[in-house]
Amino acid sequence: MTDMLVPVVSAALISNFVLRMPLASDQLLKRQRVNALGLATLLLMILSGILGYLLHHYLLLPLALPSLRLFMLLAITALLIQPLLSTLSRCAPRLPFDGLWPLLLGNAGVLGAVLLGARHDHDLAYMAVLSLGTGLGFWLALSLFSDLRHRVAGNDIAQPFKGLPLDLIGAGLMTVAFLGFNAMIKS
Template sequence: MSEFILALISAALINNLVLHQGLAIDPVLNVSKDCDRRRLHALGLATLTLLVVTCNLGRLIYLYALHPLQLEYLRLFVFLPLCVVLIEPLLGLLSRAVPTLPFNGLMPLLLSNVAVLGLTLQVTEGGYGALQTLAWSLGAGLGFWLALGLFADLLERSDNEAIAESFRGWPIALIGAGVMALAFLGFNGLFTS
């Protein structure tokens, strides 16, 4: 159980998909300062669920179909359609399960999120077990959701008169993203003795 907790925290904070690996940049950059918080949480929940389902299903396909047939080199061509095919039913299921969040219009953001494909490839290449795969996908989804919320707060707070005109907008957002990435690197020595 301690390996599960360690992998969960590591995926969420230390190896964050957005701030450390740069995989899920596109959906985070599409967050505007006027973004509705409910839409932000809908995107975070949809990405979290998609990561968990795709990574675990991709691992099963790899272990029981590709690896026994020695077709490991086809991982990309199998996982990419898997990521795309799962989005529509997942959004429908989430909109029925959580009707208070607006899941409509999230399809393009989920399609452009390469974190789903990237993490699925990393999990199969790393040879993780079922529990570790669940922990990595859950932690990565929570870390994405955290980075999404932090970036939206940064954009909201950076629109004031205290910031010079030339730094408002994207320049201060990129500087803030760099500072957030450095802050998340501080968690790197969290589990060392």
């Protein structure tokens, strides 16, 4: 049980792709779409991580074509987006999944998670857990940014700090807070 819990906590809190690496951040995200994008990204990371692992280990490596891994992962991610969004919109009709296709396609966090997971020689369960933790960390960072924007929307803020400067200050403070989790797990 601990073997599966450590990668989830590590990927969600310690190696948070949005805060540690500038992957997958989007300035145009509205507050009502945070949960829809978080859920869609979480499921896309899990599905593309598992399928990417399977195709990499059982198709590309036996054919001695590991250099095609990036192109295969891009195609898998692009092909999974539309069926995933249509399934999610049927299962959760209250969440606004319309218009998320370009955000998911341009999300470098999904591809980064799959590439980093495939780089290490772990098993399929580890890749699934790593994808789950990365997706949860992405959703957490989106929620934190959305909450920050919502809280400062009605406040009187000096003009030079409005918009992007305040977002960067918030991102820096969140990154420092998440760095505090580094001592929690030693690998």
